[in-house]
Amino acid sequence: MTETPGTLLAALRAEPPLVQCITNYVAMNIAANVLLAAGASPAMVADAEESGEFARIAGALTVNIGTLSPPFVDGARAAIAGAEAAGRPWVLDPVACQATAYRRRVSAELAALRPTIIRGNASEILSLAGEASRGQGVDGRDPVAMAEDGARRLARKYASVVVVTGAVDFVTDGVRAARVEGGSPFMPMNTAMGCSLTCLCGAYAAVAGDPFDAAIGALAHFAVAGSHAHEGAAGPGSFAPRFLDALHAVTPERLDAEASIQSVEEVSE
Numbered sequence: 001m002t003e004t005p006g007t008l009l010a011a012l013r014a015e016p017p018l019v020q021c022i023t024n025y026v027a028m029n030i031a032a033n034v035l036l037a038a039g040a041s042p043a044m045v046a047d048a049e050e051s052g053e054f055a056r057i058a059g060a061l062t063v064n065i066g067t068l069s070p071p072f073v074d075g076a077r078a079a080i081a082g083a084e085a086a087g088r089p090w091v092l093d094p095v096a097c098q099a100t101a102y103r104r105r106v107s108a109e110l111a112a113l114r115p116t117i118i119r120g121n122a123s124e125i126l127s128l129a130g131e132a133s134r135g136q137g138v139d140g141r142d143p144v145a146m147a148e149d150g151a152r153r154l155a156r157k158y159a160s161v162v163v164v165t166g167a168v169d170f171v172t173d174g175v176r177a178a179r180v181e182g183g184s185p186f187m188p189m190n191t192a193m194g195c196s197l198t199c200l201c202g203a204y205a206a207v208a209g210d211p212f213d214a215a216i217g218a219l220a221h222f223a224v225a226g227s228h229a230h231e232g233a234a235g236p237g238s239f240a241p242r243f244l245d246a247l248h249a250v251t252p253e254r255l256d257a258e259a260s261i262q263s264v265e266e267v268s269e
């Protein structure tokens with residue numbers, strides 16, 4: 001792996017990528033702070049009036065349907081068209097796509113536009129892959145291992161890299177696959193951690209040649225920073241500021257030394 005997480009982090013910090021984040025109301029502030037702490041430059045530019053124009057100048061685009069509405073979806077469509085026209089990577093976060101007919105319809109429509117990376121919890125990836133999901137709201141209710149085959153099928157169908165997050169994360173491009181360990185049990189007790197990770201996947205994709213490496217880089221950065229922040233945290237409240245500090249403090253060398261990445265044997269079609 002030439003594009004190690006540390007190599008990508010060094011590139012990101014040398015030239016902070018502009019990342020256009022179309023995300024939900026809950027995540028906007030949290031995700032912007034996560035990107036700044038990690039070393040990227042976030043911009044929450046969402047309305048169709050300008051989102052397509054902005055996508056042409058951003059290094060990457062991320063689209064999250066957490067608090068979707070028809071005008072929001074119009075903004076996402078325009079931005080995706082702009083990113084595609086400019087040849088920029090874009091990331092889809094299908095928040096709670098299993099929950100309602102509207103979410104199922106919009107997430108299927110956006111996935112069919114072939115995102116560079118799709119990132120969700122196991123319940124969301126199972127649902128997007130057309131399988132039964134135990135998820136109800138925005139939290140994952142299924143084990144990551146259950147969603148691995150669905151992730152592989154989704155990756156092949158849309159030529160996307162698919163990331164399933166949970167206690168151990170899974171990433172696949174339909175041929176290659178890997179697991180990333182680390183993080184903290186306080187992470188799912190902090191809202192918008194997954195949404196923020198989706199935005200960080202955009203930042204890594206902006207500086208990487210291969211979106212599979214980009215996804216692993218973002219996952220490893222979260223996992224290592226999460227493990228550091230866990231030390232001394234009394235609970236989810238004190239974890240949150242420690243996590244921002246740790247995202248900022250981790251060096252490329254330490255990221256490569258501490259990242260726990262296992263490649264998974266290829267599974268033939």
Ligand SMILES: Nc1ncnc2c1ncn2[C@@H]1O[C@H](COP(=O)(O)OP(=O)(O)OP(=O)(O)O)[C@@H](O)[C@H]1O
Nearest residue numbers: 121165166167183184185187188192193194195222
């Ligand atoms: N039990 C756990 N132990 C360690 N890390 C975890 C655990 N659960 C989740 N994480 C980490 O938390 C981050 C967010 O993943 P999660 O699956 O909770 O996203 P999500 O459900 O989409 O979150 P949200 O929608 O609230 O933003 C990932 O980096 C993941 O590795």
Ligand SMILES: Cc1ncsc1CCO
Nearest residue numbers: 024026066067095138192
């Ligand atoms: C809590 C919540 N509700 C809609 S989006 C969101 C952020 C976590 O996905």
Ligand SMILES: [Mg+2]
Nearest residue numbers: 095138194195
């Ligand atoms: Mg989520």
